[in-house]
Amino acid sequence: MTEAPGLLISAPSSGTGKTTVMLGLLRALTEDGLRVQPFKSGPDYIDPAFHRAASGRHSFNLDGWAMGPGLWQAVTAQAKGADICVAEGSMGLYDGVATRGQQGFGSSAETARAMGWPVVLVLDVSGQAQSAAATALGFKQYMPDLPFAGVILNRVASPRHERLARLGMERAGLPVLGVLPRRGDLALPERHLGLIQAVEHPDLEAAIAGYATFLREHVDLTAIRAAARGHPLPAASPLPRPPAQRIAIARDAAFSFTYPHLLEGWHAAGAEILPFSPLADETPDPKADLVWLPGGYPELHAGRLASAEHFREGLRAHAQTRPVHGECGGYMALGEALIDKEGTRHRMAGLLGLVTSYEKRRFHLGYRRAVLKAPMAGHAPGTALRGHEFHYSTILEQPDAPLAAVADADGTPVPETGSLRGPVSGTFFHLISAEETA
Template sequence: MTDRPGLLISAPSSGTGKTTVMLGLLRALREDGLAVQPFKSGPDYIDPAFHLAAAGRASFNLDTWAMDGGLLSAIAAQAEGADICVAEGSMGLYDGVATRGQSGFGSSAETAQRMGWPVVLVLDVGGQAQSAAATALGFARYAPDLPFAGVILNRVASARHERLTRLGMERAGLTVLGALPRRGDLTLPERHLGLIQAVEHPDLEAAIAGYATFLRDHVDLEALRSAALGQSRPNTGALPTPPAQRIALARDAAFSFTYPHLLKGWRDAGAEILPFSPLADEAPAPDADLVWLPGGYPELHAGTLAAAEQFRAGLCKHAATRPIHGECGGYMALGAALIDKEGVRHQMAGLLGLVTSYEKRKFHLGYRRAVLDAPMPGFRPGSALRGHEFHYSTILDQPDAPLAQVADADGNPVPETGSRRGHVSGTFFHLITPDAA
């Protein structure tokens, strides 16, 4: 595991500004000449691409529920050559699940503890002053063994507001690392799964540069760098192995949700990744051993996908003799039809019988543990996998044989079992890792 010094940027809850702080800090440190290694705590598919844009290095997920100690150490080892690590938390600092996974309950606090990275708490102080210190003090003392660097006050209304809030932090014995004035233009565009994708941002570079300037003006960067710590542990694991040698990977605005540690592991093991764009009506490489359709936003591009005849023809030709697998949005695209939020039915590839609808949204979110009933690319029947599901689609028809027995983090069965037909398979969960239990 890495001995690089690091910090974990977290908050009491979502929506408090930690992503803005994260991106601004990554870029400001990079501008200061540091090699900065970003990480994301938890199963987020979108934030790592923003981190890459800000830091210039690929960001990787660290997940204590889904990953065992060996995989965590192998991913942490990707910081080799970096001067400092900066990780972004998910949700609130201590938010996780009720049942322990491979290494823990999946909270950002666990990630910080495992890596030895002190926590920087981004605290929205709107509507309070000295009282904010009580919240911060609770987070600092809730886990006595958690390294805690201090707080960044966010959405400060005035100089007087800042002075009173700092007074409360001083009384609580907490270090204030910065105070960010309230600014309505420092938000990233969002849609139903969170932030828009980095590739869709109209001017991402200018936005990140602005965040860096904002952080530099209002945060003590030297104090943050001095607070960074880490702990040295051996690298005892390996990244996931590839499911095939030549992998045709759908890659565009409709299909982009693939965990970076999977792609890194596949490439490191010598697999060839062959990107293609369904939205550009490109067929997968004809000599690929496997076609992999990641999750994304097919519902926003359903009309374009329905008209992509070369894409669909290429899939059908491949499926006659070789495997295809789709995750979430990719699974929907392999189905018979997708109904958009206006109720319009769009023809999909038809390699599975799945019909999904966004006309009546239903929220699906959480970790998944799956035991395969049938083979899936790279895995035999009976294999146990860990993943994460996050979408708003409703299943209207799922006539094919189930792919797996799927349960949530607490072991409760879920109806989204995935499907299989011939050489084609699909799941609503995004694969993170095989289950080491």
């Protein structure tokens, strides 16, 4: 087995600055000559692209609720050859779901414990000083067997503020690995699903370089490297196999949300990935065996999609004889119409009868377990799939046959069952894995 020491960057809650710390740390360690393998704990398809931009290596999700032991092993084995692993947590350190999944409840703490990676807790200390130590101490003691490296104090207002916060940490016996002064220009641009996509950032390289410089000035990188630990990496095992040999996949600002371990598995198995841009009115490769429309932001580009006649004609031609599948935004684009937040109705591909609306936004968030009623892009009827749903659209019409029986993480059925019409299928959940059998 191969050693790959690592750390997990987490926080008590979202919005504390852990992503900017993560990106700055990835770049700084990479500049120091280390081969840094990034990971994301939990179901996030936006952050891994930022991680790759910062480190130069593909970032992969680790998810205890959605991934079984086989897939977990295959994903962690991607760190082979790295000098250090750095993972970014989701939400707060201990936040997960109520019911256990394939391995756990989906919390970042479970990921850190499973991998043996000590936690670096990023604390927003604005509005408090010594009291921040009580929060950090509680996080350290809540799961006694969780390895804990120390804290980075963020948004510190002054030298006096730093001195008082450090006093509290010293009293609690918690190492301070860094102190970041308050700076308003460190926030990454966001929209309703979180960060904007990496490809949309107006100057991502300059931003990441700035984060790295900032961390070098205010974080003890030597101490952070020394704190890295980890269990030995498992032997390599195969990632999920491709659903077809030649896959035409939509890839542009409207369609980009696909989990990296799936794409890596398809490549590794020898599948031919054929990207095309619906926003550029490109058609899928006519030689493709499958057309795959990932999630993304079709609602921000609905007018351009409505006028993309060649794209629409290419989809329809393909669907006459071969399968087409869409996830979330891709599912909406396969439907009859999409109504934007201003109430304007935009014609979509019309391969499904789905009509969705952003005029009255409703938040849909959570893990999904789906048992297929019909075949879906490489999976047979009866297969149990695990995924994650995250969108603000409302279904107005869903006249087609349901693709699956879908429930949330606690087993409660949800109405977003997906749709099926001939060889065309769609789901609101983003596929992470098929359930593993003993």
